Amino acid sequence: MRLDAAANRLAFEVRDADLLLADFYTLSLCNYKLDKLPLPAAKNWWLGLEDAYEGLLFLHGYGDRQVGQHKGILAYNAATINLQWQQPELAFYGVTIDGVLALNLQGQNLKLLQTKTGTIVSQNVSLDGGATAVASFNTVRSQACTYPMLYLEGEPYYSEVCDFLKHKLKVKPVKGIEYAETEQNIFTGFYTEDAHGNLDNTLCVFNLDGELQLQERIAHGLSGIGSDTFIIFNHKLYFIRQRNILVVYSLT
Incomplete structure (x- = not known):
């Protein structure tokens, strides 16, 4: 369960370990309307919910399934439940005030992505700087929630x-x-x-x-x-x- 305070929504990941199935939902806290993301059930087990922010649900895939390494970012629009953008070669790192940080798995550095489009707007963000930016913004984001x-x-x-x-x-x-x-x-x-x-x-x-x-x-x-x-x-x-x-x- 992830809260998107900016959009007044909740995002859910529901997993069934016996059937190896996973489903993802978005819930409006204004009218409690629940929508399910239109994803193929057979492949959902290898996806996971990272975060929810500004009306988007961020899902991850896996690069190395044996060690659970996350790879790929899928950004779904909560209002339309459609895929808005994706970055298949990067790994979600966190949300900052300037956008979404993504990990370059080859170079082990961070890229800054525009939140609504996934476009890379800055290269070679340091891991230390990125961690500080994510932690600082999480404090701001969580003020309305306990x-x-x-x-x-x-x-x-x-x-x-x-x-x-x-x-x-x-x-x-x-x-x-x-x-x-x-x-x-x-x-x-x-x-x-x-x-x-x-x-x-x-x-x-x-x-x-x-x-x-x-x-x-x-x-x-x-x-x-x-x-x-x-x-x-x-x-x-x-x-x-x-x-x-x-x-x-x-x-x-």
């Missing part, structure tokens, strides 16, 4: 949140916990393990006094943990339940 932090088992903050959940819910979280705060609420996404080693993912919302406001199991029988399983945007909580149901709660 993403959770992922604390892994063994990290200090993990232990603190784990103790809080044990005390409040009498549960035993494992492996990783997602955590976010707003001015009114605390959000946690945690995993519990069954006798077979499968994981359940539970999302909880507390007020600042530590009182439980919402508890919902959003995934069952997982083999591993995820990240960014929920986001908060414009006073609404967004998450995917059981991999195929978008749930939106108003926080006001």
Whole structure:
């Protein structure tokens, strides 16, 4: 799930590991109209969602499938669900205030692309400069949205949140916990393990006094943990339940 705050849209990648299928969707947050990108199902597994920005969904392909090396950029127009531009020999690196940065896999340097057309407007951007530009612009882009932090088992903050959940819910979280705060609420996404080693993912919302406001199991029988399983945007909580149901709660 990727938020395009500039266009007031969400982008989704939905994967079925058993059937080796993947689908990509764009959702307008103005009227909750959902559209599926018109891609051939047989080839979708070898595509992935990179980002969403200014009404475009950026997908990647793979250069070396064995090591998972990303190669190729496909930019789809969210409003028309048509391919707007592509750069088959470059790899998506990130979005900056000046455009899209793409990695030249041969020279290991960056090129700056015009966002709407994919045209190369600058060559030989340094990796250090590019990383700084992407990180700086991500801070600006994320001001309207709250993403959770992922604390892994063994990290200090993990232990603190784990103790809080044990005390409040009498549960035993494992492996990783997602955590976010707003001015009114605390959000946690945690995993519990069954006798077979499968994981359940539970999302909880507390007020600042530590009182439980919402508890919902959003995934069952997982083999591993995820990240960014929920986001908060414009006073609404967004998450995917059981991999195929978008749930939106108003926080006001």
